[in-house]
Amino acid sequence: MDDLSVTLQFSGGAELLFDNKKLHVVQLKSKEWTIADLLIWIKENLLKERPELFLQDKSVRPGILVLVNDVDWELLNTVNYKIQPNDRIVFISTLHGG
Amino acid sequence: MCSVNDAGDIEDLNNTGLLSNFKYKVLAEKCNKCKDEKPCVILRKKDAYCKSCFLTSTVHKFKALLGKHKLIKDGDKVLVYYHGGHSGTALLHFLRTNLDLNSPKKLRFIPVCLFIEKHYFLSREERIDNLRRIFNYMRTFDIPIYFTSLTDYCKNGFSENTLLTKNFEELELDNKEGEFMKDLFEKSESLANDVQTINIRKLLISCAKKLKCKFIFTPELATDIASQLLVNTALGRGSHIPLDTGFCDTRNEHVTILRPLRVFDIKELALYNHFCNLDAIMLQTDLPKSQKSIQNLIENFVIDLQTNFPATVTTVLKTGDKLSMKKNKNENRICYICQSPIEVACQQLTTDEAIKYSHQISTQPELVGGDILKDNFGTVIDTKTCFSCSRIEQFLISTSTEKV
């Protein structure tokens, strides 16, 4: 199996937890990846600070929207979705101020 | 003891299932609207839409709400209260893409934006950074923006001469002015928040008048409205619910405040912004959200309850929509602090009287055995404040006298 190439996008203030970088292209080691697995990977490799502001239990914190290729992850079984090569996963925070 | 004391709670038994047991309806195969495309968005756990239906229905919802009330005439100026976030950006985009004075199908009023600087808990650099970002952001929408300072307004005794400028650098951001507000917050967050809400409203109206705007748009979302309704209840402002949470706030005879986003939730607008490739500005937040204020407690309560019972917010909104202001046959005295009508007692014994009696009986033993019917226990006819603002009056007086 090849490595899985995935584009991650953070916005709505979530980028503040990731070095203020909105776009991350990542390579995941070959295996079956679900979003649940990806979240663990993100925690260990990308999250620069305050994991509790992004993650909760095995999922994202309530108030963080997730889209896979512009489709609401609630239509894709949320954390159980199996990631495909070149998927674009967007995390939009609705928690930050205004 | 059993807590079911009134004719059973029958209808909402449908509502008692926890969402963890909730199964998404058929993991929607087709868009609810066009029944053709595959859905890419699901709202409130049950409404699935494809991208184009989602975008059109979101814009339609906005226009429909404005159209339903038919208040704004062609050419009227509207002050748009902007304070960042997804709601602010979506509102600006709705306006930008649907306004055209020359086109009969489009909205035909003139928007003007206002940003109220009130982040006295941030550092000077952070505050200027916020202002600069907003200034630049507004250029992309081609809508004029004005800036004003809340502390300035309060410090000047709510003067009409408070600075209102297009140039944000003219604002005075000396943190010392925030000291008074900080004291208030330390004493009672809930009351301080209430005071701040009232002052912001006053300032909005003052600026609208100066800019000759007949209307103000404020960006409250459905969750904000539901929270505000409960906050009003908890503060004793139940009688003001229609004004504080309805579509219109008509307390001022010259300027009407409208809440055009009250039917939306934040997920809708965040996704709308995303699909329109809009980057919302997230301002530096100031006060960390503590649980010590009624407002934060209730906001968290509503959000949590909504997660398990997705009909919560809409139900509370509907409750509010069915309430109206009491019409007093005699005069309509207005509270000088919040500009709302002062409640007129319509029962033999009011809560206000009961509270005043409690305070007195706890400190004056000589009242025992007195003629209760005759004694005037605080039903002051000449009162200048509503029930809730009388507490604010005492609060403000006691805080300022402590400072001296």
Next chain:
Amino acid sequence: MSECSRKCGSTAVLKRPKTGDKLCKECFFEAFENEIHFTITRAKLFRPGSTVAVAASGGKDSTVLAYVLKELNRKYKYNLKFILLSIDEGITGYRDDSLETVKQNRDDYEMPLKIMSYKDLYGWTMDEIVTEIGRKNNCTFCGVFRRQALDRGAHLLKVDYLATGHNADDIAETVLMNILRGDLARLSRCTSIITDSADGIPRVKPLKYAYEKEIVMYAYFKKLVYFSTECIFSPNAYRGHARVLLKDLEKINPSIIMNIIHSGESIKVNETSKMPTLQNCTRCGYVSSQDICKACILLEGLNTGEPKLGIGKSSKVKKSLENRAKTCCGGTSQCNSLSST
């Protein structure tokens, strides 16, 4: 050691949750009792010479209510006669003990006692109902039956008033709950201190402005006997949320309880909103917003092996009843429909 706020010279032993004043025991008793006297007098709750049924569950609210009413009646010469009215739902263990407490109240306060049981009124105990329908909707049955049982009891006793022990916390919680559920009809009525029953016996809430915490403290310091346990069957889910919210708000500032009651009193429902009109149940005569009252519907369901009949939206219930009416024998007592008690 603090001094009592009423400057009586004694040391304060408690801080009033309602006002924050520090009071000695005697001054607290006086303040607590006089507030209830104030409520009764100002709200004109009772006409002198009347008979009042006091809803007695054996719990703290009804025990304190009965005790204080008796005290105030004596002290301020209301000239009232009291009867304790208690409901036996037929829940083994729970009700047996609380009924013992009510009997104790009867003896201690020298008030006559009348016990109405679900078994007598409806033919079913709660234990039997739960066996039949399980624990999901049992609170619905109990709540509906209890309310009717109290009204029927008051009617039987031919009293002038029915006094219940609803306290400030209960009322505030009900306001919140009715907002959350969107129940405008109840929202507009729940803060009324006198609720007119269409059959003529008004229900009054003398403890409307008494804080639950103070009721507990009063009972404790006066060494009043009462019974307190949670009902063994599951409590209603939505009310639980309202209760948690109220308790959290109270922690921030106890005056919020009064604020909420004031808000409930001050709201006005649109004239155009659909509010149920009251009529009499065609089967048992009890007051209801429908042709057939909720109790009769629930009973019909129980008696015909379709216990879900009364549960759910009233529009669906109506439809279901209409379907049943098609099979009804038209009053010739040949079908299973409930006959009036």
